[in-house]
Amino acid sequence: CTVIFTRMATKDLHKPISILFCNLAFSDLFTSFSGFWISMLFITNPDITIFGSKDMLAPYALYTMSILSTIYNLVSIAIERYLAVAESMRTRFRVARNHSVAAVLINWVLAFFLGSLPLMGWNCLRMEKNLSVLYSPFCVNYLIFIAIPNIVVAFIVPLFTYLRIIIILRKRKLRMKACGQATGTYKSAEIQVARTSIFIWLLALISYAPFFAGVIFDATNHQCHVDLYPGVYIFRNCTAMLITMNCLGNPVIYTLKAKTLGAKLKALKCRSANRVRACTV
Secondary structure, three states, X not given: OHHHHHHHHHOOOOOHHHHXXXXXXXXXXXXXXXXXXXXXXXXXXXXXXXXXXXHHHHHHHHHHHHHHHHHHHHHHHHHHHHHHHHOOOOOOOXXXXXXXXXXXXXXXXXXXXXXXXXXXXXXXXXXXXXXOXXXXXXXXXXXXXXXXXXXXXXXXXXXXXXXXXXXHHHHHHHHHHHOOOOOHHHHHHHHHHHHHHHHHHHHHHHHHHHHHHHHHHHHHOOOOHHHHOOXXXXXXXXXXXXXXXXXXXXXXXXXHOHHHHHHHHHHHHOOOHHHHHHHHO
């Protein structure tokens, strides 16, 4: 909420990256809200969160939608940062506001569609076979269908884009150095992007890897709920806490550091004479 109110108060929503930041804040807000809803159900009636119930379909579906939206927003921000740097010397393409709005709409439509599949009938309320132990009444095959491709996308795409940004900045720094020009801006931007990208990737790894491990355990487990109580459910609660910590970490990485990182990227996009000579070389 602090991120959303700050962005709206500064009237900085016209920038493409600001739209993505605000949408990420909305996704984190929904994740926290749905996690709080599940926590209240656990406090009032713990059995339905362990053995499954129809009452858990809606909060779990909202939780899935918000997590998927957060992942897609993180990927969109990584792609936008890459395009802002890689295409900064070209005039034929720019990341505009319309592109960010379209990305936001696509992210939410995709997250809503995939997250609402259990509400449309892909659940195991009336069948014991293929029932998830950790997230009843979800089906194991649905969790695998959701988790594996999205976790891969969340890890691979940001890692690739931020590595490409670092490589591009290093190449431009070498060109500037070959021309005898100052390379302080490039060096500072390279260090900032490298540090931020490491934080982003580690935060995603710490937040979502345990959940992915839980889904793999769910798919290979053949024991009943009672035999796994309470250790496995404590692990499930810990994975939910890590995902919530991701919602707290995103504003720290993307918003509090955005001013410094944005200034560096903006400096790289300025068309100075030195930049033109470096591009010619």
